[in-house]
Amino acid sequence: MAGSRRFTDRTDAGERLATALREQGIDADIALAIPRGGLPLGRAVADELDIPLDIVVAKKIGAPGNPEYAIGAVASDGSVWRNEEAFRGTSTDEGYFQQRRDEEAKNARQKAERYRGDRDAPALAGKTVVVVDDGVATGSTARACLKTLNETAAERIVLAVPVGPPDTIDSLESETDTVVCLETPRGFRGVGQFYENFGQVSDEEAMTYLEQ
Structure with a gap:
């Protein structure tokens, strides 16, 4: 793990993602978090960029x-x-x-x-959508989420994750418009190794991030 940063927790990772998105000039309209682990990051990204937060589920x-x-x-x-x-x-x-x-x-x-309750799914036509998760390994759920979003009329789809292995990130770049990944370590064994605090997020906790 030499040369790779560790994140304090998912909120810290989300705040760093928001900074990277801003530095890359990505003018996002909405953040879509992948439950459950993506929601603390999605909340931080949405708050930092002053955009709505919703979910995409796979x-x-x-x-x-x-x-x-x-x-x-x-x-x-x-x-x-x-x-x-x-x-x-x-x-x-x-x-x-x-x-x-x-x-x-x-x-x-x-x-x-x-998770949505009585809220409708967001309209994505013409929007720049940022999909947020706490990291990828094989990227299976992220790929299914990207596939469904690629069928919408969104103008641009950005996948934003703190960490993932280089081969997975390379392959994901061909499946969406932009991938923002903070760390692509070659010694990747699992997402949790790059967090100081990577406790499981319950459904109940995850839903509170949508309510904030």
């Missing part, structure tokens, strides 16, 4: 017998990204993938509805 599709190993992800509108290399390298078949896709799409829709 759920990971785990491999058979290894739910933490992402073979894809699906967003709340059903937009799906599949990791073809991981799919081929596991005992996954099309039936399993389609079943898990449908289940996780439903879970993503329910989470979006729970």
Whole structure:
């Protein structure tokens, strides 16, 4: 981890992201955080840039017998990204993938509805949208979120994350207009290693950031 900064917590990382966005001249209209861990950062970005905060939701599709190993992800509108290399390298078949896709799409829709309550999804036409998360590893959920946003009429979509491995960040740059990443360490083992405080964020805590 030599040469890489550590972030005090997610709020600190969000404040540093906001500074980087401002320094790069990105005139954002709205921040969309990926729940749950992205919301403390999204709140900091939104406050620093004086823009609204909302959410974009995707759920990971785990491999058979290894739910933490992402073979894809699906967003709340059903937009799906599949990791073809991981799919081929596991005992996954099309039936399993389609079943898990449908289940996780439903879970993503329910989470979006729970977080928004009676608020409508934001109108993104013609806007510069900043998608915020607390970091990426494989980037599976970020890819599904970007895929659904690429189908909107947003003018520009920016992915803003504090940290991610170089190969993941390089590949994400081909899937959106701009990627802002503060740290791309080669000794990457997991997002949490770059935070002094990386406690789990509950749904209840995450939703408070939308209410502020």
